[in-house]
Amino acid sequence: MSAPTLTRPAPAAAPSGAPVRGGRGGLAWFWVLAVAVPLAFLGLFFAWPVVAMISRGFVVDGSLDLSGFADVFSRPRTWRIVGLTILQATVATTIAVLLGIPGAYVLYRRRWRGRGLVRALVTVPFVLPTVVVGVAFRSLLVSGGPLGFLHLDGTLVAIVAALVFFDYAVVVRGVGGMWERLDPRAEQAARALGASPWRAVRTVTRPARTPPIASSASLVFLFCATAFGTVLILGGLQFGTIETEIWVQTTQFLDLRAAAVLSVVQLVIVGVALTLAGRARARRERALALSSAADAVRPLTLRRVPGTPPRDGHGLALAAAGVTALVVVLLCLPLVNLVVRSLRVGDGWGLDHYAALGTTGGGMTVSVWAATLTSLRTAVVATGLALVVGGLVALVVSRRPRQMAGRRAVAGLDALFMLPLGVSAVTVGFGFLLSMHEPLGLPIDLRTSGVLVPIAQAVVAVPLVVRTVLPVLRAIDPRLKQAAATLGASPGRVLRSVDLALATRSVGLAVGFAFAASLGEFGATSFLARPDDPTLPVLIFRLIGRPGPDSYGMALAASVVLAVLTAGIVAACERLRAPGSGGDW
Amino acid sequence: MPKKISVVTTTALVATLAAASLAACSSSDDPAAPAASGGTTSAAPGTVTLVTHDSFALSDGILDDFTAQTGITVKVVQQGDAGALVNQLVLTKDAPLGDATFGIDNTFASRAIDEGVVTSYTSTVPAAADAAQHSVGEGLTAIDYGDVCINVDHAWFTKKKLAEPTSLDDLTDAKYKDLLVVPNAVTSSPGFAFLLATIGAKGDDGWQAYWEALKKNGLKVADGWSDAYFTDFSGGGADGPRPIVLSYASSPPSTVPKDGGPATTGALLDTCFRQTEYAGVLAGAKNPAGAEKLIDFLLSDEVQADIPGSMYMYPVSRAVDIPADWKTYAPLATNPFAVDPAEIAANRSTWLADWSQTVIG
Numbered sequence A: 001m002s003a004p005t006l007t008r009p010a011p012a013a014a015p016s017g018a019p020v021r022g023g024r025g026g027l028a029w030f031w032v033l034a035v036a037v038p039l040a041f042l043g044l045f046f047a048w049p050v051v052a053m054i055s056r057g058f059v060v061d062g063s064l065d066l067s068g069f070a071d072v073f074s075r076p077r078t079w080r081i082v083g084l085t086i087l088q089a090t091v092a093t094t095i096a097v098l099l100g101i102p103g104a105y106v107l108y109r110r111r112w113r114g115r116g117l118v119r120a121l122v123t124v125p126f127v128l129p130t131v132v133v134g135v136a137f138r139s140l141l142v143s144g145g146p147l148g149f150l151h152l153d154g155t156l157v158a159i160v161a162a163l164v165f166f167d168y169a170v171v172v173r174g175v176g177g178m179w180e181r182l183d184p185r186a187e188q189a190a191r192a193l194g195a196s197p198w199r200a201v202r203t204v205t206r207p208a209r210t211p212p213i214a215s216s217a218s219l220v221f222l223f224c225a226t227a228f229g230t231v232l233i234l235g236g237l238q239f240g241t242i243e244t245e246i247w248v249q250t251t252q253f254l255d256l257r258a259a260a261v262l263s264v265v266q267l268v269i270v271g272v273a274l275t276l277a278g279r280a281r282a283r284r285e286r287a288l289a290l291s292s293a294a295d296a297v298r299p300l301t302l303r304r305v306p307g308t309p310p311r312d313g314h315g316l317a318l319a320a321a322g323v324t325a326l327v328v329v330l331l332c333l334p335l336v337n338l339v340v341r342s343l344r345v346g347d348g349w350g351l352d353h354y355a356a357l358g359t360t361g362g363g364m365t366v367s368v369w370a371a372t373l374t375s376l377r378t379a380v381v382a383t384g385l386a387l388v389v390g391g392l393v394a395l396v397v398s399r400r401p402r403q404m405a406g407r408r409a410v411a412g413l414d415a416l417f418m419l420p421l422g423v424s425a426v427t428v429g430f431g432f433l434l435s436m437h438e439p440l441g442l443p444i445d446l447r448t449s450g451v452l453v454p455i456a457q458a459v460v461a462v463p464l465v466v467r468t469v470l471p472v473l474r475a476i477d478p479r480l481k482q483a484a485a486t487l488g489a490s491p492g493r494v495l496r497s498v499d500l501a502l503a504t505r506s507v508g509l510a511v512g513f514a515f516a517a518s519l520g521e522f523g524a525t526s527f528l529a530r531p532d533d534p535t536l537p538v539l540i541f542r543l544i545g546r547p548g549p550d551s552y553g554m555a556l557a558a559s560v561v562l563a564v565l566t567a568g569i570v571a572a573c574e575r576l577r578a579p580g581s582g583g584d585w
Numbered sequence B: 001m002p003k004k005i006s007v008v009t010t011t012a013l014v015a016t017l018a019a020a021s022l023a024a025c026s027s028s029d030d031p032a033a034p035a036a037s038g039g040t041t042s043a044a045p046g047t048v049t050l051v052t053h054d055s056f057a058l059s060d061g062i063l064d065d066f067t068a069q070t071g072i073t074v075k076v077v078q079q080g081d082a083g084a085l086v087n088q089l090v091l092t093k094d095a096p097l098g099d100a101t102f103g104i105d106n107t108f109a110s111r112a113i114d115e116g117v118v119t120s121y122t123s124t125v126p127a128a129a130d131a132a133q134h135s136v137g138e139g140l141t142a143i144d145y146g147d148v149c150i151n152v153d154h155a156w157f158t159k160k161k162l163a164e165p166t167s168l169d170d171l172t173d174a175k176y177k178d179l180l181v182v183p184n185a186v187t188s189s190p191g192f193a194f195l196l197a198t199i200g201a202k203g204d205d206g207w208q209a210y211w212e213a214l215k216k217n218g219l220k221v222a223d224g225w226s227d228a229y230f231t232d233f234s235g236g237g238a239d240g241p242r243p244i245v246l247s248y249a250s251s252p253p254s255t256v257p258k259d260g261g262p263a264t265t266g267a268l269l270d271t272c273f274r275q276t277e278y279a280g281v282l283a284g285a286k287n288p289a290g291a292e293k294l295i296d297f298l299l300s301d302e303v304q305a306d307i308p309g310s311m312y313m314y315p316v317s318r319a320v321d322i323p324a325d326w327k328t329y330a331p332l333a334t335n336p337f338a339v340d341p342a343e344i345a346a347n348r349s350t351w352l353a354d355w356s357q358t359v360i361g
Helices: A018-022 A025-058 A067-073 A076-109 A115-127 A130-141 A156-179 A185-192 A197-225 A229-234 A242-252 A256-284 A314-342 A352-358 A368-397 A404-416 A425-435 A452-474 A478-486 A491-520 A536-544 A549-575 B002-036 B062-070 B082-091 B109-114 B128-132 B154-160 B189-202 B207-216 B225-232 B288-298 B301-311 B324-329 B341-360
Strands: B047-052 B073-078 B100-105 B141-153 B180-183 B220-222 B244-248 B265-282
Touching: A025 A256, A025 A368, A025 A404, A025 A425, A025 A452, A025 A491, A067 A076, A067 A256, A076 A115, A076 A156, A076 A197, A076 A242, A076 A256, A076 A314, A115 A156, A115 A314, A115 A491, A115 A549, A130 A156, A130 A229, A130 A314, A130 A536, A130 A549, A130 B225, A156 A197, A156 A229, A156 A314, A156 A452, A156 A491, A185 A197, A197 A256, A197 A314, A197 A452, A229 A242, A242 A256, A242 A425, A242 B082, A256 A404, A256 A425, A314 A549, A352 A368, A352 A549, A368 A404, A368 A452, A368 A491, A368 A536, A368 A549, A425 A452, A425 B082, A452 A491, A478 A491, A491 A536, A491 A549, A536 A549, B047 B082, B047 B288, B062 B073, B062 B288, B062 B301, B082 B100, B082 B109, B100 B109, B100 B288, B109 B341, B128 B141, B141 B154, B141 B189, B141 B288, B141 B301, B154 B265, B180 B189, B180 B225, B189 B207, B189 B244, B189 B265, B189 B341, B207 B341, B220 B225, B225 B244, B265 B288, B288 B301
Parallel strands: B047 B073, B047 B100, B180 B220, B180 B244
Antiparallel strands: B100 B265, B141 B244, B141 B265
């Protein structure tokens, strides 16, 4: 990285600010690679398949035909699904953020017994296969079910509730990871100077919190806007979104023209959402005093600590704890329902379905345990890939170039790597089939090789890594780096001992997130042929679609396994997070 | 000191992950190695790739017997439901995903044939004569078939002392208001099969009125078959609220109580649409000879006898026995409704759009 023989000056292309000005050639090369490697990865495994698929819809007999736009937009249904997509995603994102902020506070800013368990628990919904969540939700809401009296089955409310169920963890983890490192002294100072708890939150805490909130909100919006199984199972086509319509047009009608037009519309909506989120972030983004979690996190007590003055924010903390407790109970309802149903054997109860997980009964090609191993193996590879690519992207995007063009380039790169979450899995999946037969002239049919599976998962996990690591990198006080440079550290050394050292703190969170996303991924990968070794979500999907109550029970039992596995891994990653010091210099 | 440890822990975590990725990369390359060269090994007589849908299944060891008999290894590639399968085959016909395909049904057969996805092959094994009874056109060989029918929960009707419906028309009777659930015709292939049953029964211009009557009578549309059967249906083991569901003629045997006694559900054989599944050699296959052998094998007694237990369909071959409880609880319809495959191919989009308009709104 700092090879002394290289004397090439920093190229203008390096999207860098101060660090590269030192003119160390090795460092310049590092930045070139840091931009080129992720771009090549995204270009090859995302942009190319998507372009291949969309161009199938616009190129007819070798010439460009854009008449599809006029045709698709003249259908009243198109406008309805565009409206429904924006409505569902906006409402669900708003609710997830409103509920997630108190959750982040209670789960990351306060310390209490059992916190680690609850943190892992709220992550479980994020990875459950949508078919399973559909079962868990619908059997609660169906008339005669435990919550049948609410009459929510097949309503927009049920869809929004399920979307919030999935994405609550995204907000809690995204906001909480940053919040727990925020130096509490500014807030304490404000309070000491006579500000009310609310005023302290408004003037000190909220501005600091806006970037991670905007960041999480944009993630949730993308997840909601591309939700597919949830919408179909809970609402059906009357609440169809752009995503479900692309699926129907592609897999059922083979109307590639309509699908291509809708893919472009989806890209536009996602692009607008990302731009808005980026603006909200950029307005507030600034260096923050980060401290160690140990300093920032206070214990949560139900009773006011004796001797503390009134109006110390105790009421706010209790309110947040109350909201969060309610949310956790609501999250548990479908999960408990799932466990209960997995224990149902015929007219009685038992562990039969769990015992069957080791077998290849019901005509499956592999046992659930074998699929679990496959899932773990691919998720490890995917997480490793996502960490490297996402880490590089976050590092590049965290620079603050002086020129306007440089800043734009950085912002553009940031948005670019979010796109995989906002583009239809069907478009990507079918695109893989079109583009990955002997890609780049290599004599390999990647489509059926299984190599693509972890890659496709990594493409989806990269944005999560970026969104987790980036806020931490951006919040690093530039004075810290200036101080290091003044003390004689080379730019490379500053990068290593300041940026990287601080960034590794959020690695545990990023690993957990990326791993969970890879484990649960059931989008593009479901279209990738995996000869004889399906991942767990794919196997669950196959099991649930097979006639026979035993397959169904096994699918539910396998989902419980997936949930427990996820919770365990996420909890382990949380434990591995480095509690080292941050801003106490 | 704790700081040091924590940094070390993080570094170790990253290093372990990186190492694990590498290890996993190389270990996943092992199974991938023959697969990665799948494009090339298919050319060797040693491997044949079968592209099929998610429901394809055979008992353990059957495909190994094929390898023992012929020396050919079978690689199974499963690509979503029947619709997704056919559409992917159409999209990739210039560089096919494999050599043989199984799972194209009579509702998609015309699209596959018209698009030139499969190439002509006529099997000469004994069961081929039985398969020819289901012929749909050049290039597709029938392997199995079954009926998609309305199922009723006997226990529910006995308890309510209500006579069970028997025909499509009964389902619009006010006696059976709010009792029927069917899967969505657009997103589920049994759902579409039932739409075809009503088109076969009521004609091209009569089915819309029938569905309007169903809707008025409290029809519930679920997303997929499993959703309808296991969540909404009262007889599917989960105590859902509705005692009438669209399912298969082969569903009742799985509702035979464990301690004996008759099945608690039954199929209404005057409400059925017949679904036939076909196999074919893919155009442009690298190993067409192997693909032909595999299709012959799918018609062998060994596979045909396994089909009811593993895929819940009837084998086309009359030479094999079907399970005893199928004879009792899963008889086939004598006169299922039928619609010409060419007509289905021509009208699929229009019908589904009309159906959505009428039923979903």
